[in-house]
Amino acid sequence: MIPRDHPRYRSLVTREHLAECARSGVVSWEGLISHGRGEAFDYLLGEKTSGSARRAARMAAALLRTARHPVISVNGNTAALAAKEIALLQKASGALVEVNLFHRTPERVAQIESLLRNAGAEVFSGEAERLLPLSHDRAWCRREGMYTADVVLVPLEDGDRCGVLTGMGKKVIAIDLNPLSRTARTATLTIVDEVTRALPLIAESCTSLTSGECRDLIAALDNRAFLREAQDEMTRGFTHALD
Numbered sequence: 001m002i003p004r005d006h007p008r009y010r011s012l013v014t015r016e017h018l019a020e021c022a023r024s025g026v027v028s029w030e031g032l033i034s035h036g037r038g039e040a041f042d043y044l045l046g047e048k049t050s051g052s053a054r055r056a057a058r059m060a061a062a063l064l065r066t067a068r069h070p071v072i073s074v075n076g077n078t079a080a081l082a083a084k085e086i087a088l089l090q091k092a093s094g095a096l097v098e099v100n101l102f103h104r105t106p107e108r109v110a111q112i113e114s115l116l117r118n119a120g121a122e123v124f125s126g127e128a129e130r131l132l133p134l135s136h137d138r139a140w141c142r143r144e145g146m147y148t149a150d151v152v153l154v155p156l157e158d159g160d161r162c163g164v165l166t167g168m169g170k171k172v173i174a175i176d177l178n179p180l181s182r183t184a185r186t187a188t189l190t191i192v193d194e195v196t197r198a199l200p201l202i203a204e205s206c207t208s209l210t211s212g213e214c215r216d217l218i219a220a221l222d223n224r225a226f227l228r229e230a231q232d233e234m235t236r237g238f239t240h241a242l243d
């Protein structure tokens, strides 16, 4: 039992939840390690959304709103942490939700799809095929889903697939606390923020942005500038911690 007055209550509850999801198979054991990497970067952000991440979330909404065929790609960690937020973003953006896993088994896909449905998402779950040029199982996707999408939101991605998706001419929006990751550097747009904080911000902007605002935001998109701002924010966090 984690005491409510523990200074790291939220983080400990999240860890406990993820460990439970690993025992049930939703999260892979390796996914727990990925979460640890994310936590370390979030510590440097003071576990709060920066101004630049807020602006990046607005840009993400503009990309989703103006997309012809937007898809939200969900893995085990995202489903475990943010199934409800995914369902809300789907409603606000009209995007398809598709499960895509590195550690893929049919049982695990079905388990994650059912978790998402229970949270209110409509999951796109037709026949998957090995369509992406990758040697691991993230190559599996649906022809009418991610394969033909023009904009793909990839929370907690790995760099290989992100590179393949942008190489196919898609606009890729990543949510990744690590501004140094291959994903963050390869994506069209990276929101350097924690996934449960970033998703509601994107959803909120999806409902409030006008078409003109979407156009202006997309014209100003500069992913490297966002990554630099995130790194500066983290450097400041590090410096103040040592003061």
Ligand code: ATP
Binding pocket: 033, 034, 035, 036, 037, 038, 039, 041, 081, 156, 157, 158, 159, 160, 175, 176, 177, 178, 180, 181, 182, 183, 184, 193, 194, 195, 196
């Ligand atoms: P890359 O191939 O892009 O360099 P990686 O191998 O470092 O990625 P993975 O383990 O594939 O990383 O993916 C985990 C990424 O997700 C990490 O960069 C981590 O910082 C980030 N991450 C983990 N948990 C969260 C979270 N809750 N919110 C946002 N980002 C997170």
